[in-house]
Amino acid sequence: MGLALFAINSCKQDKLGPVTKDNVAPGPVSNVTIENLHGAAKLTYQVPNDADLLYVKASYTTKKGEVRETKVSRYNSDLTVVGFGDTSAYKVTIYAVDKSENTSSPLVVTVHPLTPSVKIVRDSLVVTPDFGGINVKFSNSTEENLAIVVLANDSLKQFSPINTDYTNLKKGDFSTRGLPSTPTKFGIFVRDRWGNLSDTLIVTATPLFEALLDRTKMAGLVLPTDAPLGYGGSIAGLFDGNTQDGFYHTGDAARMPQWFTYDMGVTAKLSRLSWFMRPGYFYTLHNPRVVEIWGSNNPNPDGSYDASWTLLAKHTQIKPSGLPEGQLSQADIDAANAGETITFPLNTPKVRYIRFKTLQNWSNGTYVNFYEIMMWGDTN
Structure with a gap:
């Protein structure tokens, strides 16, 4: 019986949430330093001296109007904002949030991300004819999770994806096959997990015959x-x-x-x-x-x-x-x-x-x- 009562009381307490709740916002983070990374930026800071501080969050808006947000525990002294698709300047807003979900005043910093992985890999692509198609070699120095997409005309003469290679290898290659040995227009572009796209490499190659x-x-x-x-x-x-x-x-x-x-x-x-x-x-x-x-x-x-x-x-x-x-x-x-x-x-x-x-x-x-x-x- 004692165990059952304890379980019931525990459930009731879980639903109640914090024992005390206030409307006092924590102080903002301070002493922010920025390390610009490929398609990202690492922000190191000092957290406010608030006993009920819960987490720190940072957000920015993409060129498409999407708001991306990163949250880390109060015990972290840094966070990394990711998913930048170019090297433009971006304003990043940082907040401290306490256990009552009170939000500090915003601190705005400007980051200048380095060349994103989609462009690094796109610029490394080497395309050669292969049996039944083409071979694509690439370098991915950041070892980011990426998709390399190959385009060609389908049965309806639509220039569309015919093969996608998912990789985080530092160096690699893959082949697209099953095509006739005739001059063929191919497109290759790179996509990351945030939907950023490289420009498309266009090549014409003649697949080597195989049967x-x-x-x-x-x-x-x-x-x-x-x-x-x-x-x-x-x-x-x-x-x-x-x-x-x-x-x-x-x-x-x-x-x-x-x-x-x-x-x-x-x-x-x-x-x-x-x-x-x-x-x-x-x-x-x-x-x-x-x-x-x-x-x-x-x-x-x-x-x-x-x-x-x-x-x-x-x-x-x-x-x-x-x-x-x-x-x-x-x-x-x-x-x-x-x-x-x-x-x-x-x-x-x-x-x-x-x-x-x-x-x-x-x-x-x-x-x-x-x-x-x-x-x-x-x-x-």
Whole structure:
């Protein structure tokens, strides 16, 4: 009974709010210093000596008339106002607020934010033709969360977004694909989380030709050094067109590194390879993590890595979210369903036979298990 009464009394007190409430405003902050940052400004100050001070807030108005506000605890001696889309002078109003929500007289300062991240990244963009589209390289020195948007004419001839890359990487690149090998007008601009936009870079580029290779022509070529299979796995399962069934799985005798070999059925200058992880086990267990792709036109029948094999690419799979094993974000799931893609260099030689070599799986174990492979390239 005593516990129940205590709970009831606690709820009643919570609803009452402050025991005392006054109409006395706190003093303003003082001794403000300004550090202008990229798209932001850090304000350092001295809080008033008011016992019931609760927080400090600062606000400014954007060029579009939007009011943005930042609040920090009374225990902070600084705050950062963010989201500036240019380097204009902005008036920032600072208030001290007490526990009765009384507001001090305003203190107005002027900040001059440095070049915002959207412009820094926009000015760094380098666009080059890629297989089926373009590749965009960028530098993001502030490591701000940004969206890089690619525009092109859609089926209705409307110049509209066809791909968006979300990133906070310091340096990176991404490709936009699925386009014909004809001169194409592209636009690229950068957007931040506050809706600030860079100007649009306009380029005309001709995507390099690529085509999805016919999976029905692909078949395993078992050589003496290839990893033993087990648990119902087969190389044929990688080319059955099904990412949910039919799989490759090595057996108990397999050790790292390990590989398997297959014949594409055609000789091609490769542009891409995508593999699909085991459903329900994304970024964990026996899925390949660090791999090498080798190519040959005349593999040695003894299975050795001799002069007949050429290293085409080395690749490490990265979990987009960086979350611990067993935890998946929507970005992780979307990336897994889209397939893990290796892009081959433009100078990759034409080959017919592929050796998929796994150096490490996600569990650091000795098995390799995944569900499908798709290949793109030029057979002409």
